[in-house]
Amino acid sequence: MAFQLSCHIECPLCLSDFTDPVSLSCDHSYCRQCITGHMQANPNQSSCPECRKPFTEKDLRPSRLLKNMTGAVRRHLSSSSSPTSPTETPASAPAPALTTPLICADHEEKLKLFCETDQKLACVVCRDGEKHWGHQFKPVKEAAQIVKAELKGAIGFLAKENIQLCDMSQKQTAEITKTEIRSKNLSDQISKKEEEIKKQLKSDEKKAVESMCKNSSVMTERLMEGKETESIFQSALQIPQPDQFLQWWNEKGLSATQRMKQKDSTGQKNKYSSRLTGLTVIPHSLFLGPPETHLQFFVWKEMLNSIKPVPETFTLKEPVDSYLRIAPGGAHVWHTKRKSVFFADYSPGVVSTESFRNGQHYWEVEVGKKLDWSVGVKAEKDSGVHLHLRDGKGYTLSYDRHEFKANVKGKPRKIGLYMDCERKNIYFYDADSMSQICIISYTSDLPWSISLNPGLYLGETNNDPLAVCSYRAK
Secondary structure (H helix, E strand, C coil): CHHHHHHHCECCCCCCECCCEEECCCCCEEEHHHHHHHHHHCCCCEECCCCCCEECHHHCEECHHHHHHHHHHHHHHHHHCCCCCHHHCCCCCCCCCCCCCCECCCCCCECCEEECCCCEEECHHHHHCHHHCCCCEEEHHHHHHHHHHHHHHHHHHHHHHHHHHHHHHHHHHHHHHHHHHHHHHHHHHCCCCCHHHHHHHHHHHHHHHHHHHHHHHHHHHHHHHHHHHHHHHHHHHCCCCHHHHHHHHHHHHHHHHHHCEEECCCCCEEEECCCCCCCCCCCCCCCCCHHHHCHHHHHHHHHCCCCCCCCCCCCECCCCCCCEEECCCCCEEEECCCCCCCCCCCCCCEEECCCECCCEEEEEEECCCCCCEEEEEEECCCCCEEEEEECCCEEEEEECCEEEECCCCCCCCEEEEEEECCCCEEEEEECCCCEEEEEEECCCCCCEEEEEECCCCCCCCCCCCEEECCCCCC
8 A cells, every 4th residue: 555655656767756746738747857967968859758849837736636645655654654674675775875974073962954066965063164154055855855866867867868768779770680681782782893892891891880789888887877867866866865865965966966977158067968969870872973874884993994974964054154165065164265355263163054953964074184173063152062182272161161181192184073962962083083082061952063163374374175975885
């Protein structure tokens, strides 16, 4: 009967009697500190730990009925309980707590007070001493309830994150399985391809799985640490003697909860620091790029040296700038002759008439021996993604209005441009050797057009055209 009554006044998060109980709109109830800690674990949107119904801080309603019932049940259980004979202690019962009150080492007085300023137990003599001058004190029973409420908030926070970490870990394991399955399927697909591509597949698989396994290990480690800390806090809440509890709080509990918090703009540690920061479930990422979606084209190009036209072609728009000319058919762009030395640094470009936002696409552009050029893609009102050869400065890559050095071996005469709209990646290749130069990920959902720039005029020394390549069988 006593156990049944206790279950009705037990908080589902901290598994202790309700302290300042509040109810949600779904009628589930929790300690205020417990559910507040639960909310801090997910500040964007919180859901009820039992039924998953979303709620906000405005939905927290004090439950006077539950508070009164908790007090009544406590009094009833206290009055009806009878002491258990020392010889009849059940095997499953916890070890009896120490009942000897703690004594002040300096004054040999009982530690009846708790210094809120120093977060330490103190006796009445300590309170009046110079060491605690101006400090705030509370009786140990009252202080223990306050500190327990703080600890319940930490438990609620840990319980919420442990559920999320467990879910993330399971998802990561599933993604690892998907990657391994994907690896086998791709291995079958390229069984007739040269050994070089097979080795690349194994290398990519190893890197992908290692990265995800490392991520999974971090999640598991944080989950175990969180569960261990939660278990320690739960055990601390079961310490019946206030002074013993506060002694534990002073020695271990305070520092443990402080380590869980982060400093705000004022330097105060008020909110718990999430262990989920920097953690995401890495999706199965094994992808070979152009050799996967355009395998036939790449095999033909490497092995036959005589192939059908490239599946994707594009036509350049007529330029609005008089400094550029487009060949009939829209496959070449070059500079017109300039008589004036003004605007020597002026370098206009052109875009394709077609735009792309779905699927995978591959093109090649011949840059020849040009000294200065740019090849890439761009969206409307967007700077785009470009690979550049800057006269006298070497190769650079630009994205989101930032430009940085690109590691290019040799001097490619043809640039391969591969656009994977599904994964939002753009690849640049040396099209003659099919060696990857770089890869850039983008975020825009706008349609992209091919962007070509024949570079600086350089006094007719850079007047060769940029040409869109097509391959035809002999």
